[in-house]
Amino acid sequence: MACGKHRAARLMRQSGLRAVVAPRFRVTTDSKHALPIAENRLDRDFAAPAANRKWAGDITYLWTGEGWLYLAVVLDLFSRRVVGWSMQATLDRSLVLEALESALGHRRPEAGLIHHSDRGSQYASADFQAALEAAGIVCSMSRRGNCYDNAAVESFFGTLKQELVRRQRFATREVARQAAFEYIEVWYNRQRRHSSLGYLSPAEFERQALAGATGIARSGELSSASA
Numbered sequence: 452m453a454c455g456k457h458r459a460a461r462l463m464r465q466s467g468l469r470a471v472v473a474p475r476f477r478v479t480t481d482s483k484h485a486l487p488i489a490e491n492r493l494d495r496d497f498a499a500p501a502a503n504r505k506w507a508g509d510i511t512y513l514w515t516g517e518g519w520l521y522l523a524v525v526l527d528l529f530s531r532r533v534v535g536w537s538m539q540a541t542l543d544r545s546l547v548l549e550a551l552e553s554a555l556g557h558r559r560p561e562a563g564l565i566h567h568s569d570r571g572s573q574y575a576s577a578d579f580q581a582a583l584e585a586a587g588i589v590c591s592m593s594r595r596g597n598c599y600d601n602a603a604v605e606s607f608f609g610t611l612k613q614e615l616v617r618r619q620r621f622a623t624r625e626v627a628r629q630a631a632f633e634y635i636e637v638w639y640n641r642q643r644r645h646s647s648l649g650y651l652s653p654a655e656f657e658r659q660a661l662a663g664a665t666g667i668a669r670s671g672e673l674s675s676a677s678a
């Protein structure tokens with residue numbers, strides 16, 4: 452039996468059903484520029500021996516009733532914890548600069564930390580490169596058009612879109628901003644368990660790693676004292 456779109460819509464309303472709209476797409480990487488490009492020092496090695504050895508950054512977007520809201524994050528590859536983030540209505544270098552400043556405000560990395568990103572103009576900008584150099588951070592960039600070179604952050608964004616953004620409509624940027632903040636700081640960093648971390652949250656994984664390192668250090672001190 453034929454079913455027109457109006458009848459289908461009426462039947463869906465009666466059953467409390469709503470169509471899932473395909474997400475809007477927005478390009479966030481502008482790699483067509485003449486700015487210097489760093490080599491891919493990370494080279495898809497997403498494992499890190501300790502916190503603050505390898506960070507990865509990227510940008511995604513959230514659609515709201517007021518337009519786009521852009522989210523830049525910095526992920527510590529040791530624990531997959533979001534250590535820095537920033538949200539703005541515009542897509543420029545200040546977005547990634549604020550995310551980096553946020554990460555440096557929470558962490559005190561030693562010189563030699565690798566920061567990996569795509570080769571977008573925001574990350575290649577003189578301001579961002581100067582901020583990395585001032586902090587003693589080594590820059591690494593993906594190859595052109597290769598999302599697998601930054602797969603860890605892409606995976607985080609996929610999780611965020613699946614668990615937060617899909618099936619939600621944000622009326623305003625402020626509503627989206629608050630939802631993203633709660634997802635990152637309350638749920639993802641502190642409660643969401645990861646199979647790659649032994650089913651611990653990023654915060655708990657770091658806590659246990661720190662406790663283990665402290666225990667080893669104390670054991671060494673006791674051994675030295677007894678000798």
